Amino acid sequence: MSGGARAFALHGGLIVLLFVLQFVLPAYHHGNLARIMVLASYAVGYNILFGYTGLLSLGHALFFAAGMYGMGLGIQHLGLTPAPALLLGLVAGAVVSGGLALLALRTTGVAFMIVTLMFAQAGYLTILYFGEYTRGDEGFVIQQAQRVLWGIDLSDAGNRYFAALILFGTCLMASLWLVRVPFGKVLVAIRENEERVRMLGYDIFVHKLAAMIISGTIAAAAGASYGLLFGYAGASFASVQYSIFPLLWVLLGGAGTVLGPFIGTLFMFYLIDLSSGVTTAYMLIAGVALVLLTLFAPQGLMGELRRRVWRGLP
Amino acid sequence: MTLLTTRGLSKHFAGLCAVEGVNFDLPQGEVRALIGPNGAGKTTLVSMICGRIAPSGGQVIFEGRDITALPAHKRIMLGMAYTFQITSVFAGLSVGENVALAARRRLKGADVGLAVDDALARVGLLDRKAQEAGDLSYGHQRLLEIAMGLAQSPRLLILDEPTQGLAEGEIAEFKALIRELAGKTTILLIEHNMSVVMELADRITVLNFGEILAEGTPDEIHANGEVQTAYLGNG
Amino acid sequence: MPGNPCARMDLGPYIVLASLEGAITAAVLALTAVGLSLVFGVMRVVNIAHGEFFMLGAVIAWWIAHSLGGHPAIGFAVALVAAPLIVGALAVAADMTILKRLNYDPERTIVATIGVLYIIQQMTLMGYGPDARPVEPPFNTRLAIPWFEHGADGWAMIWPWGLGTTSYKLAVIGAAVVLLCGVWLLMSRTRFGLVMRATQADRDMAQAFGIPVERVYALVFGLGAALAALAGVLIVPIQQAHYLMGADPLLLSFIVVIIGGLGSLPGTVLAAVLIGLSDGIISVFFSPTLAKILATLLVGLVLVFRPQGLFGARSG
Numbered sequence: 062m063s064g065g066a067r068a069f070a071l072h073g074g075l076i077v078l079l080f081v082l083q084f085v086l087p088a089y090h091h092g093n094l095a096r097i098m099v100l101a102s103y104a105v106g107y108n109i110l111f112g113y114t115g116l117l118s119l120g121h122a123l124f125f126a127a128g129m130y131g132m133g134l135g136i137q138h139l140g141l142t143p144a145p146a147l148l149l150g151l152v153a154g155a156v157v158s159g160g161l162a163l164l165a166l167r168t169t170g171v172a173f174m175i176v177t178l179m180f181a182q183a184g185y186l187t188i189l190y191f192g193e194y195t196r197g198d199e200g201f202v203i204q205q206a207q208r209v210l211w212g213i214d215l216s217d218a219g220n221r222y223f224a225a226l227i228l229f230g231t232c233l234m235a236s237l238w239l240v241r242v243p244f245g246k247v248l249v250a251i252r253e254n255e256e257r258v259r260m261l262g263y264d265i266f267v268h269k270l271a272a273m274i275i276s277g278t279i280a281a282a283a284g285a286s287y288g289l290l291f292g293y294a295g296a297s298f299a300s301v302q303y304s305i306f307p308l309l310w311v312l313l314g315g316a317g318t319v320l321g322p323f324i325g326t327l328f329m330f331y332l333i334d335l336s337s338g339v340t341t342a343y344m345l346i347a348g349v350a351l352v353l354l355t356l357f358a359p360q361g362l363m364g365e366l367r368r369r370v371w372r373g374l375p
Numbered sequence: 376m377t378l379l380t381t382r383g384l385s386k387h388f389a390g391l392c393a394v395e396g397v398n399f400d401l402p403q404g405e406v407r408a409l410i411g412p413n414g415a416g417k418t419t420l421v422s423m424i425c426g427r428i429a430p431s432g433g434q435v436i437f438e439g440r441d442i443t444a445l446p447a448h449k450r451i452m453l454g455m456a457y458t459f460q461i462t463s464v465f466a467g468l469s470v471g472e473n474v475a476l477a478a479r480r481r482l483k484g485a486d487v488g489l490a491v492d493d494a495l496a497r498v499g500l501l502d503r504k505a506q507e508a509g510d511l512s513y514g515h516q517r518l519l520e521i522a523m524g525l526a527q528s529p530r531l532l533i534l535d536e537p538t539q540g541l542a543e544g545e546i547a548e549f550k551a552l553i554r555e556l557a558g559k560t561t562i563l564l565i566e567h568n569m570s571v572v573m574e575l576a577d578r579i580t581v582l583n584f585g586e587i588l589a590e591g592t593p594d595e596i597h598a599n600g601e602v603q604t605a606y607l608g609n610g
Numbered sequence: 611m612p613g614n615p616c617a618r619m620d621l622g623p624y625i626v627l628a629s630l631e632g633a634i635t636a637a638v639l640a641l642t643a644v645g646l647s648l649v650f651g652v653m654r655v656v657n658i659a660h661g662e663f664f665m666l667g668a669v670i671a672w673w674i675a676h677s678l679g680g681h682p683a684i685g686f687a688v689a690l691v692a693a694p695l696i697v698g699a700l701a702v703a704a705d706m707t708i709l710k711r712l713n714y715d716p717e718r719t720i721v722a723t724i725g726v727l728y729i730i731q732q733m734t735l736m737g738y739g740p741d742a743r744p745v746e747p748p749f750n751t752r753l754a755i756p757w758f759e760h761g762a763d764g765w766a767m768i769w770p771w772g773l774g775t776t777s778y779k780l781a782v783i784g785a786a787v788v789l790l791c792g793v794w795l796l797m798s799r800t801r802f803g804l805v806m807r808a809t810q811a812d813r814d815m816a817q818a819f820g821i822p823v824e825r826v827y828a829l830v831f832g833l834g835a836a837l838a839a840l841a842g843v844l845i846v847p848i849q850q851a852h853y854l855m856g857a858d859p860l861l862l863s864f865i866v867v868i869i870g871g872l873g874s875l876p877g878t879v880l881a882a883v884l885i886g887l888s889d890g891i892i893s894v895f896f897s898p899t900l901a902k903i904l905a906t907l908l909v910g911l912v913l914v915f916r917p918q919g920l921f922g923a924r925s926g
Contacts, residue, residue, distance in 0.1 A: 117717055164914050165914070167915075168913060168914060168917070170717060171717065172913050172917060174656075174717065175868075175910075176910045176913050176914055179909045180906070180910045183910070186902050186903045186906065190897070190900055190903060243475075246476060247476065249467070250476050254464075254465055256463070257464075259427075260447060260448075260457050261451065261480060261523070262448050262452045262527070263448055263480065264448050308721065312721070341740075342732035342733070342735045344731070345728060345732035347725075347728050348724075348725045348727065348728025348729035348731075349725065349728075351722065351725030351728070352722050352729065355718050355725070356708060356711055356712065356722070359718070
């Protein structure tokens with residue numbers, strides 16, 4: 062299948078490019094790119110639910126934070142080493158997203174958006190409420206000594222970049238694989254016409270539930286990695302803003318495309334990075350981008366590319 | 376053997392009776408047409424049969440089993456297929472993928488591809504397999520709907536106004552297709568085009584104001600005076 | 611209640627005080643939430659930026675009072691008229707340039723109003739700054755409230771320390787009642803109200819009968835924002851103006867609108883009174899964070915299990 066080969070070449074090519082870039086980038090951008098890859102993994106997870114299944118969640122910060130705090134609290138209070146702590150973060154993400162899915166999937170459309178928003182906000186407030194353990198808004202630092210995974214010091218910039226690349230590569234390829242297998246096709250079909258899928262004999266609820274757990278677990282993996290790689294966990298990562306970010310990145314890059322989440326995260330990161338040098342009101346960029354994207358480019362950058370150049374782009 | 380039975384099946388919308396106490400029997404292998412004036416409750420009746428809407432009262436029995444409480448997707452798995460009155464193919468997916476989604480419920484691996492090609496060939500869309508479904512003409516989208524129904528190889532195929540919007544030539548092909556299926560597959564056909572009904576149906580059920588007005592062979596229905604006034608009269 | 615500023619007060623007078631403060635919350639909340647409910651009811655648009663209109667009302671009130679000077683009543687009176695007009699006009703502009711172009715698609719308008727939220731909030735941060743600034747109330751007489759206590763010689767009237775309110779706070783409650791009656795009259799007794807209700811009932815039918823639906827939508831969105839701005843002006847002499855002050859009224863309005871039944875005005879007002887009063891009293895027993903956790907969970911669960919609201923029949 063030449064379409065499949067091209068898709069594999071494109072996405073594999075991006076990973077190779079990212080691998081090579083670490084040797085040529087100046088330190089500042091090197092650090093940024095590591096951060097962008099972790100955040101883009103978060104966006105990849107969000108895209109599975111929003112872009113491919115058509116469910117617009119406003120509460121993904123809850124899953125990101127579940128991973129971050131599952132990992133962070135595991136190290137801080139249970140004395141775990143990084144590997145089991147990461148696993149704890151993943152499990153926390155799967156459990157939280159599954160639990161929320163059982164409730165929120167009873168609703169659709171606008172109600173689904175508000176329900177996810179509300180539960181995520183409750184999660185954020187819960188982190189603040191148990192400030193004794195979570196240190197609330199201030200957050201807590203994960204010490205360098207606690208960030209050694211299998212003998213590799215993740216606070217070292219080179220190692221950190223490589224770890225971020227492995228995370229992102231895995232998420233990207235998993236997402237590419239997912240949308241090519243029958244299960245992923247059913248998700249896309251649900252986005253296109255839910256009632257028709259039901260009348261082909263598919264259990265919609267089970268498929269949406271699975272999509273939400275996969276999406277939430279990837280978000281949690283990103284959250285746990287972020288905490289571990291950058292040595293910090295704080296309540297701001299659970300705030301509404303961190304639910305809006307993946308939506309913004311995916312909208313910008315192109316919802317329902319495999320590459321879109323990365324492209325969107327990359328662009329928005331540097332846009333905000335540049336503007337925060339000029340003003341403290343850097344979220345203005347996010348607001349303007351959200352409005353302009355919904356108005357003029359709901360397909361996002363990769364969506365436009367798919368429409369104009371390569372129709373088979375996954 | 377009776378494949379499908381309904382007993383006292385009723386649906387009320389906000390106090391309005393859309394379907395009232397329908398007792399309906401469909402023997403295995405028959406092609407049955409369901410006709411009646413607009414608003415007679417035809418789509419409501421078949422929607423209750425395949426589980427898209429819940430009845431206000433009564434039972435649906437499929438192959439001797441009471442399926443009234445079963446959700447739609449489980450009924451489909453028992454061997455029903457329903458093609459929509461309003462064309463609802465997956466516009467963003469390819470024609471082949473549309474049919475594959477239907478076939479994958481019962482097949483795996485290479486068999487899916489074979490079933491897809493077979494279903495598309497039967498409706499004459501095989502050469503458009505790679506095209507995006509949204510780019511097809513309206514008539515072709517209707518045929519794709521039917522192909523999706525065929526790929527499910529159902530025991531009961533419910534077709535809701537399949538020839539609506541088809542050209543003359545396409546209607547002729549559709550008739551040939553149904554004749555080919557007849558005997559192997561039980562078909563319940565909602566149809567407005569009387570030539571299609573008269574040529575294809577073994578028996579006809581006439582619905583009026585949510586109740587069964589008459590039932591019989593095409594000739595009997597054609598001769599029935601009540602049906603004449605209720606239905607054929609207002610064309 | 612350790613750490614409570616009113617620890618020296620008995621529970622009884624304290625609850626009276628909490629209810630009074632709750633009544634003010636309820637009054638302001640009812641105005642804000644009715645605005646949100648009106649927009650959702652007529653336009654089916656969930657306006658996430660609603661809290662920012664509230665904040666703008668407060669900030670504009672500060673700006674007017676600050677630039678006019680003189681007696682606080684002058685600036686306040688001007689703000690009471692000008693702020694809702696300015697904010698309403700802004701909302702009309704947002705409707706015409708953004709929401710209309712999205713064809714009022716429910717999901718896309720939510721995303722767009724999130725964008726509008728950040729735009730308004732961050733522009734305010736740039737223009738007005740990160741500080742909280744006070745506005746002097748137009749009048750502010752202290753009124754003490756008596757309490758009856760059963761002592762050695764029977765019932766006696768006492769004046770517990772700290773139990774009291776101000777004339778301005780009572781005026782806020784009064785003003786909200788008057789304004790809500792005004793909204794009710796507008797909806798039920800005027801031609802514009804009739805047109806709004808017709809549009810709410812069936813948009814296409816209204817259009818077929820020659821109602822300029824798009825203009826109605828723009829006006830409703832402006833009216834909803836103006837109500838929020840009015841609430842912001844009323845609260846700013848009690849609470850200071852700050853660029854992030856829109857978040858809480860947004861959350862509380864959501865709670866009120868969802869519990870009161872989406873788009874139902876009487877339900878909204880009833881829920882506002884209930885939530886406002888209980889907010890004051892609940893905060894006696896719970897920490898504010900815990901109260902907020904419970905409130906957000908309540909909204910989520912109501913939407914999941916009783917989408918028609920806690921009172922009222924199924925609406926639309």
